Amino acid sequence: MKALGYIFLTMDRAGQIAVAEQQRAIQAYGQSRGLKVDDFFIEQGCSLKSAFRERKQAAKMLAGLQDGDVMIAMKAEWVLGSAREAVRLLQALKQMSVSFYCVDLDENISIARERKLVVSEGGASLVMAVLTSLAACEGSRQGETIKSTKRHQRKEGKYTGGPVPFGWKVEGEYLVQNLDEQHIIQEIMQLRLDRWSYRDIAGKLKEGYGVQLSHEGIRRILASNSQKKEEEKKRKGSAK
Numbered sequence: 001m002k003a004l005g006y007i008f009l010t011m012d013r014a015g016q017i018a019v020a021e022q023q024r025a026i027q028a029y030g031q032s033r034g035l036k037v038d039d040f041f042i043e044q045g046c047s048l049k050s051a052f053r054e055r056k057q058a059a060k061m062l063a064g065l066q067d068g069d070v071m072i073a074m075k076a077e078w079v080l081g082s083a084r085e086a087v088r089l090l091q092a093l094k095q096m097s098v099s100f101y102c103v104d105l106d107e108n109i110s111i112a113r114e115r116k117l118v119v120s121e122g123g124a125s126l127v128m129a130v131l132t133s134l135a136a137c138e139g140s141r142q143g144e145t146i147k148s149t150k151r152h153q154r155k156e157g158k159y160t161g162g163p164v165p166f167g168w169k170v171e172g173e174y175l176v177q178n179l180d181e182q183h184i185i186q187e188i189m190q191l192r193l194d195r196w197s198y199r200d201i202a203g204k205l206k207e208g209y210g211v212q213l214s215h216e217g218i219r220r221i222l223a224s225n226s227q228k229k230e231e232e233k234k235r236k237g238s239a240k
Helices: 019-032 056-063 083-095 124-155 179-193 198-209 215-239
Strands: 003-009 037-044 070-073 099-102 113-115 118-120 168-171 174-177
Touching: 003 019, 003 056, 019 037, 019 070, 037 056, 083 099, 174 215, 179 198, 179 215, 198 215
Parallel strands: 003 037, 003 070, 070 099
Antiparallel strands: 113 118, 168 174
């Protein structure tokens, strides 16, 4: 078993803690746990938001880990980064039985510890639960952002993917009227005014135009076409 120290030099020099000071803090903490720190990995020139495993020194550190090894860092925020990445990191360390201590938390946040023959999760379960929740929230917010963006794009008449509605075609990032298909829709509307059933209209379209549509498909086309024309009208009006 070996104990390794991770030193992070923040890009913000005002809040940066010197290498020597971090080394002393990590060595002292290791001694309090009965550990001798064998080596230090000094990370600099990267953002806190970057994934730990993608950092040069961190990747080198992780590559040399073996079951039962120990990692120590002064601050959890220097290693955990985003909640999603933190969850992945702690899960990987736990599978390897690698302990990860953070001086500021005074806890092993990757492995459960024992007290008097009773297993105590310490801070590991708490940190993992919090990070898992944060990761879920981040994913939820991202999903809501995407949905909100697509709703806004649809209101502007922009094409957001999926099947192109009958009567329309894609030009650039917008849906515009397909005049040939709009002619067919006009005939459908006239037939409805003449009290034709949807099924009868479907038969006439197949016979006259070779267009295969179900009676339910015709109903949806009429409803959708009216809405999209209104959206197109608003878009052209706002562009003037």
